[in-house]
Amino acid sequence: MTMCQRCNYPRLFRSKGVTPTPNRLMLMELVGDSPAPLSPQKIYETLNRTHRLNRVTVYRILDLLVEKNLLERLSSGDRSFRYGLAPNANHRPHPHFFCRRCGAMECLASDSLDLDTRALERRYPGAIEKVEVRVDGICGNCVGAKGKMG
Numbered sequence: 001m002t003m004c005q006r007c008n009y010p011r012l013f014r015s016k017g018v019t020p021t022p023n024r025l026m027l028m029e030l031v032g033d034s035p036a037p038l039s040p041q042k043i044y045e046t047l048n049r050t051h052r053l054n055r056v057t058v059y060r061i062l063d064l065l066v067e068k069n070l071l072e073r074l075s076s077g078d079r080s081f082r083y084g085l086a087p088n089a090n091h092r093p094h095p096h097f098f099c100r101r102c103g104a105m106e107c108l109a110s111d112s113l114d115l116d117t118r119a120l121e122r123r124y125p126g127a128i129e130k131v132e133v134r135v136d137g138i139c140g141n142c143v144g145a146k147g148k149m150g
């Protein structure tokens with residue numbers, strides 16, 4: 001897990017009118033510093049291991065941080081959600097890859113797909129709040145594993 005050196009989470013919270021309580025910050029650091037989006041189950045298990053946070057608390061914080069646009073909720077190909085850092089001044093919107101075989105979801109580089117949302121914003125008469133792009137397929141690990149077995 002790599003710490004993000006650019007985002008100041010307490011300051012980010014205050015800019016959205018969210019009180020940076022220890023539990024909220026802990027969850028934000030876990031999800032925000034993760035190189036890949038996390039499932040709520042994974043978030044709960046990780047936080048509960050060290051801090052005995054219960055499931056309801058974890059889901060309540062996730063809902064709040066999504067509502068305040070600090071985290072984003074991503075739909076995966078298996079009907080469950082993943083959570084990642086919402087785009088902010090330090091992080092551009094980017095597509096995600098979902099592996100149909102192992103269920104892993106990864107972040108793709110923001111320039112890996114040409115997503116010119118500004119062009120869309122100029123043409124679309126309404127207000128665009130979020131663009132979610134998911135690429136489905138078989139991840140590098142699974143393709144490699146199959147190759148070795150064959």
Ligand SMILES: [Zn+2]
Nearest residue numbers: 004006007090
């Ligand atoms: Zn950051």
Ligand SMILES: [Zn+2]
Nearest residue numbers: 099102139142
């Ligand atoms: Zn895979």
Ligand SMILES: [Zn+2]
Nearest residue numbers: 037084106107
């Ligand atoms: Zn991501």
